Amino acid sequence: MAEILDFTREPEPLWREALGRKLRETREERGDRLVDVAERAGISVQYLSEIERGRKEPSSEMIAAVAGALGVELADLLIGIAGQVRNLRVQQSRHFHTSRPMGRPSGPVAMALAA
């Protein structure tokens, strides 16, 4: 009974965190400031800051507004996020089996309850 639980951080990042990271990256690549994007998207600057830091859960309309203000489409955004998530996970669990989604993750409910 060597492995009780992986007390290491559940490697899977949450959606809002990955999204925020990608949004920030995209904005900085464009050389925009928070206030620029916020104005264009029609939202407050504090709120955009929290979205980018993965603190708040933006609605689908918000996501569309920010993406539109950044000049990217949803599909591109998703692909970019997927890439980031992949890199993050590989970085963390370097020497485990490579991508095999068949494994039954032991704690789907646990994640929901944990947060």
Next chain:
Amino acid sequence: MAEILDFTREPEPLWREALGRKLRETREERGDRLVDVAERAGISVQYLSEIERGRKEPSSEMIAAVAGALGVELADLLIGIAGQVRNLRVQQSRHFHTSRPMGRPSGPVAMALAA
């Protein structure tokens, strides 16, 4: 100058709609029932139904729980959704004819203001 335009706005599907579609597709591919996934994810069956139909905005924890219950990772989910979104948009702009009863007024910024 009057830069009014925007009447060419394709109805880019909202995040929650695309997500729901993909979740349902994944579940059906596995031959699971709503109640199976709901139980495994620890959520109610009505709510899962609404998520799959894109009617409610699930939190990141919910997404993780459902994805876990389906045995898929976030990255795979995102890529699948991106593909669906792409296909949808192509399908729409190719011939606008098919049964599209819902005249979705979904613009990025416009939606934020409307909401």
Next chain:
DNA sequence: CTCTGCGTTCTGCTGGTAGCAGAACGCCCC
């Protein structure tokens, strides 16, 4: 040292809605 620009974070506040239970309903197949 001060000033300015940029982002972050704190304190509120309000409306909306996530998420649930319970039940009813339509549909299909036995």
Next chain:
DNA sequence: GGGGCGTTCTGCTACCAGCAGAACGCAGAG
């Protein structure tokens, strides 16, 4: 007719999205 499956209606409560206003840290520039 009955049972499995999904949908939808009516609530209901608790939580949080999303805002304004202001303050703060931290750079660099003068």
